[in-house]
Amino acid sequence: MAAEQAKVDPMHQFTIEPLVGSGNWEIAGYNIAFTNSALWMLITTVVLFLFVLGGMKRELVPGRWQMMVESFTGFIDNTLETNIGKAGRKYVPYVFSLFMFILFANILGLLPLGVIGIHPFTFTSHFTITGALAILSFSIVLVVGFWKHGLHFFSLFVPHGTPLPMIPIIAPIEFISFMVRPFSLGLRLFVAMMAGHVLLEVLSSFVIDGTNAGALWGSVVGLPSFILMIGICALELLVAGIQAYVFALLTSLYINDAENLH
């Protein structure tokens, strides 16, 4: 779409559009239009479902697909076990869902489907989404923390061995750093995904505009930009994985605080 316009707008890819006829869907006065963002959440869910379904053959000697799914569950299981310990196993379903959902969303959003006219939408580049996921994780931390430790959970703000006179200073700092967690968690993913997509879009506009300006500019600006884009694409795939991992890892670390205090 961007390519058809006279001027490439790198932000246009993040625009949310209600899909046919759903623009006015409402529940209790809140708009719940089925947008392109929702469509890609649906696609992510379906693809993830099919992926995990392929690993459900439950063979004693696993095939490649089953091995792949099992390595993902094993990976999450290991992460939780190293960070939380034995108690971490019960969070595997949540952290696995979180990690895979974000990972698949990131990767699906990077697919070069624009070539065949379908424009992928990376919903993880919207802080509404990442923020909601971060708040969800944070709520789980709070619920688990207060459920397991009651008001004792507040001792989280007083690290071990803090001298008594320091407590009035340390506690507010710890409290603030604790409250910042959902923001840093949500913003990190949102910023990383958005920055990557903007960068790719800007470079692609260089390629288009440079090539349109003639052979000279095409070879001086267009070609290097194109080569750079290929590299950035690889980098973005890496970032997609890393950001999903970071989100899951930080969630498990925060759950560890709730589960084991300090």
Place this chain on the structure above:
Amino acid sequence: MPQIAQLAETWSSQIFWLMVFFGITFFVIGRGMVPKVMETVAQRDGQISADLAAAKAARDAADEQEEAWRVRENENRAAAQAIVAKAKDEAAAKSESKLKAAQTRLDKKLAEAEARIAEARTAALAEVESVAVEAAQDIVARIAGAKVTKPAATKAVKEAMSHG
């Protein structure tokens, strides 16, 4: 920046559909499928460790059997050697006694033979003496014409014979 520009009109639909689809992901995939996948992994791990344990047990049993066999084998060998040694001893003793018996028989025969020889020699000597006595009597009678009595001749012959 559409994330901010469209915030007011889209936040509710974004969150709503996120809850719907992440909910499906969590309950269907996370809660429903992942535990089964992990169960399969655990089952396999269990199977592998059980197999390994069984193999180890089998190997230990085989070692034990071999050890027992070796002990039995050594016992058997020792017993066999004992039997052989005993047989050898018996044979040696038997042959020794046989040899001894043969030796005594031989000794006895030898002694008898010697006795016989000695007897024969004495007899011969006595005969030679009596012949010599008679000859001496004859010689004296013929040459000197004197009659020598037998005792005197015998005495003279004995004297002459002992002087050689």
